[in-house]
Amino acid sequence: MVLHPDRFLPSDPAVRGIARRLLGEVESLPIVSPHGHTNPRWFADDAPFESAVATFLWPDHYLLRMLYSQGISLGRLGIADRDGGPVERDHRKIWRLFGEQYYLFRGAPSHQWLDHVFGEVFGIPGRLSAATADEFFDAIADSLKRAEFRPRALFKRFNIEILATTESALDPLVHHAKIAREWDGRVITTFRPDDVVDPEFSGFADNIDKLGVLTGEDVSEWKGYLAAIRARREVFRAHGAVATDHGHPTAATADISLADAEVLYAKVRRGAATPAEAELFRAQMLTELAQMSLDDGMVMQIHPGSFRNHNPALYAKYDRDRGADIPVRTEYTRALHPMLSRLGNEPGLTIILFTLDESNYARELAPLAGHYPCLRLGPPWWFHDSPEGIRRFREQTTETAGFYNCAGFNDDTRAFFSIPARHDLARRSDCAYLAELVATHRLEEDEAAELAVDLAYRLAKAAYRL
Amino acid sequence: MVLHPDRFLPSDPAVRGIARRLLGEVESLPIVSPHGHTNPRWFADDAPFESAVATFLWPDHYLLRMLYSQGISLGRLGIADRDGGPVERDHRKIWRLFGEQYYLFRGAPSHQWLDHVFGEVFGIPGRLSAATADEFFDAIADSLKRAEFRPRALFKRFNIEILATTESALDPLVHHAKIAREWDGRVITTFRPDDVVDPEFSGFADNIDKLGVLTGEDVSEWKGYLAAIRARREVFRAHGAVATDHGHPTAATADISLADAEVLYAKVRRGAATPAEAELFRAQMLTELAQMSLDDGMVMQIHPGSFRNHNPALYAKYDRDRGADIPVRTEYTRALHPMLSRLGNEPGLTIILFTLDESNYARELAPLAGHYPCLRLGPPWWFHDSPEGIRRFREQTTETAGFYNCAGFNDDTRAFFSIPARHDLARRSDCAYLAELVATHRLEEDEAAELAVDLAYRLAKAAYRL
């Protein structure tokens, strides 16, 4: 298999012709990746990547969840559990199992991304399967030994202009510091304070203690706690951060009085909050964090609506991020009302909203972003970064929010090798959408060409103030 | 730019050919506009319209909200606030700003509608932009001075068979009376009693007082209050009204006992109702109003699901209808159950349901309208009157409700000049959908041709009993 030059473009020949011309405007643009989860150590140390298994399979919860859903244990995939259960150690055997099961991903974006990685990044012809797994394994192993497959070389080859990672508020940011000292690739951090903002986050009390130690602020009370968070934001900004990120269960915000906030914090601090109080605390913190964003200029990203660690047995054995996060229905119109009532008209504030509940695109998100000057819509998130997901997003948001209230594309990935593939898929999907608007005479081609560049490049830079 | 003759039709040449033939059946049909918000004074006084800014920009909250969302203050657009903030008075400067920002509407239906107004109604070639804003401004100003651009002349030129406006229950209807005396254009009113039915409507207590004065009924108690509403309905019917309209926050209905209703009304009347009681009162009133519709034959329209005036700062400065109404999730199956249990099988009753929550199309609305004889589905409402919105409506309702449980098209606009554009877009979108059914052999072309006329013309007349 070689990647088809017209992949993801409309099948109708006339529309495809338009889409090809639009794609010509954007396919060689640099990659702007303002939100993601790659490991900054890769770029700090520039060590070779390990095997195909360690590089592609283990960090990719899209792959793990699908294999697990079909009855393949994580142990057979080489992932050790806390109870010391059986684990396959032979990477080649694991890769063969993956090759044998690769057909499970037919029609899923994971298949498209990996095909791009294998074909474009590694230049391997053919399709991964039981029959070709060894060939792929060896070809990848050979390449990964070469200097041009080291992280920094790939970063340049991938034409990445800027790459944001995401770190906990407590992270020492040593990798970013080293990158800044040693290298000219622009890898910036993002401030993600869930572990010190969400009373139900595991280890919350300890995290607050650490926050106090790290900042020298008195976190025993509300005022000092907020000051500590402000202090960490400043450190993050010094390491290049332009944005914060908040992965709350809901989009709830609140705007309670200072006195009430002090009492609530005291209760949260001593671990005595009920679930409703924990929710109120997170809600109040979103408003406080928005206020801080207005003050220090960091762009705020809200990623609500995931029921984290839904599978308790798996969580107990393997910890977070093993593919058992499941979306829940999410509400925005009422949830954001307290925060927007206080800050929604501030010209200096930018808040980017994401969702895992697509029923909000047309109903709540496009109308909100199509009104409040501080709001922008984040791109289709997580389970929705497929050609269909991108088309649904455009079809359901453009009529009310237009294109210019969107924040451009995010790859949002920990799979570094797939970054070009994800941007390629998004650019092609957007060109397909624009070509259909041109072909049905809703947009002229010169406008579509300008929009293609906006969607692929300019809007992300504008939204994240890069 | 000249409007493309195949705008909004499918790009596939064979399907487009079918769609063109279907469009040929409907494009010159008269416009039936049974639900909208144009100003009856226009037709009563027949005065020339003002400038492009006053005519197109100011009354159109679609335009204002998008511009505001991109950081353009309403003052710069010429809209005065209550605090006496800065306001641009020069219409030409405002129009230039609009021309410069017109690209924001790319892909949104507002762009399509305005292009139609500029190109078809005013005959202006080219595209509105910073470069052409003056030219457009002048051309529009020249036209608006001419007799054929007066409201009554345009009404005839637009081939409007009937146009319904919407008035408060307390409206004196003087414009409709004048129109009826002086002119043969059929401009009818619609009875919208939210201000005397919703205890949370601003000025509710005063409104009830006015209702009592206007009707001579004793509105101090439930029975007199209902009689007063019945009396106003009669006045509206005498001014041509065939329908009522109800813009409640939810679709909740109730069917409580007479004794309970009397107690509830007394509480509401003295301003002592809790939010839950206010909701129950609105719910009970929907059932009472449905009973009145059964008695007097007025078609009932329910438009639920908007969180009105979401932006309190904007509301305080500029009052209602400035683009800060945001949809919320809406429920119908349980909400309508009390009313439908009492009246759902009445052959003499018609209730048209609208939604801002498209997740209801297939789940609740099509199954309800596909069963209850009194129910019809209103067309895609407000944020959903785009080609995509119309396609989603058809694709998600036709399988269960068919075409014949739908109420035809509503333009629902206060933008008089855009009425032909909106019907044009709807007719073309429906022809595109029908053509696809023909091309995939799910409908024969003679059936599609009959349906095209039904959707563009006959169903609206049937549903509204015109």
Next chain:
Amino acid sequence: MVLHPDRFLPSDPAVRGIARRLLGEVESLPIVSPHGHTNPRWFADDAPFESAVATFLWPDHYLLRMLYSQGISLGRLGIADRDGGPVERDHRKIWRLFGEQYYLFRGAPSHQWLDHVFGEVFGIPGRLSAATADEFFDAIADSLKRAEFRPRALFKRFNIEILATTESALDPLVHHAKIAREWDGRVITTFRPDDVVDPEFSGFADNIDKLGVLTGEDVSEWKGYLAAIRARREVFRAHGAVATDHGHPTAATADISLADAEVLYAKVRRGAATPAEAELFRAQMLTELAQMSLDDGMVMQIHPGSFRNHNPALYAKYDRDRGADIPVRTEYTRALHPMLSRLGNEPGLTIILFTLDESNYARELAPLAGHYPCLRLGPPWWFHDSPEGIRRFREQTTETAGFYNCAGFNDDTRAFFSIPARHDLARRSDCAYLAELVATHRLEEDEAAELAVDLAYRLAKAAYRL
């Protein structure tokens, strides 16, 4: 009218060419029908079917609801009510009325299915209408007299490999026993215990009594009640059942303690449960039934989200299943959590989830089925078994769950004659979807061909362990 050989296939010629080739792989495959509601008596007795009216109209609530929604009383359609209201007895007159109203079904799958039945099964040319109703009526009557139109002959002609019916837990299964003794057609039962599991099911207390009598278990307490259900499952398995089916109002599950369950059962048993306790009991029972499925290997099907008998006047006059069941919004992520926490990782368990709330496809169902090894997604259910419904299902589930976490197609019908039509429509719709993936270079044609067979045949057999 003759059925078009390319019906439901994409209109673009190149994509249609691919779809035709894919269809060639599946159109003559046997029908696997693992979930449905045909009457086993038909196959047990092999008596001729009655008139067109009795055979096609009366058992089909899709048809009855649409006709009723347009003001046609059930009495005019020949259906007697409990009050002895007027009923049309002349089948020919009823059929004429149906022919006259057949246009109401334009664009609805019922029209496609019936066209297939008339054209393919009966070989009648032309289109049903007022003008042709007599001709259709007579042609059908003539055919139904012939031996090859008896149930068993049609079963063979339809190339049905296996057909599952659905019976109450209390059903004596005499028809299945007779079929097994007398005939080689594989007609199996399905265990549907709602009447002994749902405290709000009409006659629940009597049903439990019958359950005790039938099994000899002591159903006065929890332990005996569970044993009685297990006993009935065993009887069903002896009559070929491979699956159970559960039509609860919600997807709620629970996992309460044995002591709490005993107390709850006692309360439910004596009819003293509140609505919340009834819901908890159903929720606990889903978990108990899942445990039983793990133990005895029966595949569990959960069909939640219908508000049954929404129209009380109709229910009082005509009883269940007359088309007044209306979907409600449904939640899965939290609802299934208790059951999945206990049993979700069991390799021996299969649970097939269905929905009437399509907003769950991408949000909750695909992520759940794309993680938990016990879960599979049932096909588009009830109101969603149209070409559009099938396309929405594929487009919204494939990106996250893939194709292989789906359970293949179910016709879910009581309309025996329409079974080939429904499988035809589903196979064509799936081939259309696959062809589009091929045409946009997301799948290669050899993979699509394999998938076409999987979706049409293999996945159903695998999911139901046939």
